[in-house]
Each structure stands twice: as structure tokens, then as C-alpha cells.
Amino acid sequence: MSIILYSYYRSSASFRVRIALNIKRIDYQIRPIHLLRNGGEQHREDYLRLNPQGLVPTLIDGDTMLTQSSAIIEYLEEMYPSPALLPESPVDRAYMRSLAQLIACDIHPLNNLRVLQYLKDTLNYDDTRHAWYCHWVQNGLSALELLLEQHDCNGLYCLGDRPGMADVFLIPQVYNALRFNCEMHEFPLISRIYENCMQQSAFQNAAPENQPDAED
Structure with a gap:
């Protein structure tokens, strides 16, 4: 099962995670969350159950659900270490x-x-x-x-x-x-x-x- 990324195309935080996933050549599926349409889809009850902050991105990897782009990218670096995003020193x-x-x-x-x-x-x-x-x-x-x-x-x-x-x-x-x-x-x-x-x-x-x- 591929990773699921809840993302908004113009979100710079989502953009970061998409880059990291691409560098590491990890398959993932985008689940769009439009931050402006209908008052902001991030405020929907079903999405708030995933991410109580009502922000993007949210990443689902099997049974693991993560929020905050910095934490997500650190997780990807640890779980999928090659190619590395951090140097050895x-x-x-x-x-x-x-x-x-x-x-x-x-x-x-x-x-x-x-x-x-x-x-x-x-x-x-x-x-x-x-x-x-x-x-x-x-x-x-x-x-x-x-x-x-x-x-x-x-x-x-x-x-x-x-x-x-x-x-x-x-x-x-x-x-x-x-x-x-x-x-x-x-x-x-x-x-x-x-x-x-x-x-x-x-x-x-x-x-x-x-x-x-x-x-x-």
C-alpha cells in the first residue's frame, strides 16, 4: 500500500513533503485538501479527525498517521534512509x-x-x-x-x-x-x-x- 499524502497544491509545507518523497523515490497518492473552497476543506469534520489542527500536510503510511512537515520529513529520512536528505557528519x-x-x-x-x-x-x-x-x-x-x-x-x-x-x-x-x-x-x-x-x-x-x- 502506497503512502497517502493529504496536500494542497499551493501549500509550501505540502510542497516540501512532496519533494522529499520524490527525492527518495517513494510511491504516494495525493488526497487533495482545498484550503479555500467551501470555507476550507481542512475544516471538514472527517479531516479534523485526522489532523485536529486543520492543516496540511497529513501523511498516512500504513497504520502511521503524521502531521507537521518537519516531523514527516524526519520520519521519511529515518524510515526510508536512501537517498539521504542529511549528510553523515x-x-x-x-x-x-x-x-x-x-x-x-x-x-x-x-x-x-x-x-x-x-x-x-x-x-x-x-x-x-x-x-x-x-x-x-x-x-x-x-x-x-x-x-x-x-x-x-x-x-x-x-x-x-x-x-x-x-x-x-x-x-x-x-x-x-x-x-x-x-x-x-x-x-x-x-x-x-x-x-x-x-x-x-x-x-x-x-x-x-x-x-x-x-x-x-
Whole structure:
């Protein structure tokens, strides 16, 4: 039985997990959860029984049900260790995780759909949502760019010439930044890594436009 992934095509957290599954060449089935249609399918009672937070992604692997993209990707790394998303060196593994967490913990929570909807619907900040989004993306990516510089990032990816966990988290964030027309010229290393990753089928096939629930 293949893995089931409850996913929304534009969700960057779902995008991360799709990339990880593709890199590891794991068969999986998408169960679309539309975050906007009918008030948000993530609020349906049957889905809330799976994921009480009403978020995506949710992953089902046999009798195992997991939420939170970071935990899901760590699980995949442990259960399906090859190809590896983490390097062998403990120091490099910690560095790779630090880049991933910078995105997952410091950038993404300020810019996810729930926050943007709250700014629009509750605080009436519709005109300033774009400035909010780009400010926090650029703030986080500025730090990440410096970390890459300090680590002498000369390979194709965040660490060397094989995509890893940091790339899995970075690419959806950059994809969304470009979709929101955030200025990226100050991030040459990040832009180079993004271009290298998006030439790989694991990343291409995980992209929002290539999902079964994609919309124009």
C-alpha cells in the first residue's frame, strides 16, 4: 500500500513533503485538501479527525498517521534512509537542520495562509499584506544568504552537490516569494540553488502547477 499524502497544491509545507518523497523515490497518492473552497476543506469534520489542527500536510503510511512537515520529513529520512536528505557528519547535519528550521520556524509561520487571511479579514490589512509578506521573506532569506556565504556554499545545492533537507525547505519558500513578486536580487546564492533544484525532476514534479488539484 502506497503512502497517502493529504496536500494542497499551493501549500509550501505540502510542497516540501512532496519533494522529499520524490527525492527518495517513494510511491504516494495525493488526497487533495482545498484550503479555500467551501470555507476550507481542512475544516471538514472527517479531516479534523485526522489532523485536529486543520492543516496540511497529513501523511498516512500504513497504520502511521503524521502531521507537521518537519516531523514527516524526519520520519521519511529515518524510515526510508536512501537517498539521504542529511549528510553523515553530525556538524553538517546540524547545519542542514538549522537552515531548514530558519525557513520552517522563522519565515513560513509569518506568511502562511492563516496569517494572511487574518490580516485581510480580521485586521482589514488587505492593502499591506504584500508588504508584510515580502518583508518577512526578505528578512529571513537575508540571514540564510549570509549563512550560506559563511559556509562557503560553492556546490549546486545548500550543502554540496546533492540536494538535501535544507533545499527541500528552501525551494517552496523561494517559489512562493517569486509568486508574490518579492525582490530576490540580493540573494544570488539562494537564486542559484533554486535554479539548480528546479532543473531536477524531484522538484519539478512536486511543484504546485504539476499537482492533480492545480488550478489556473
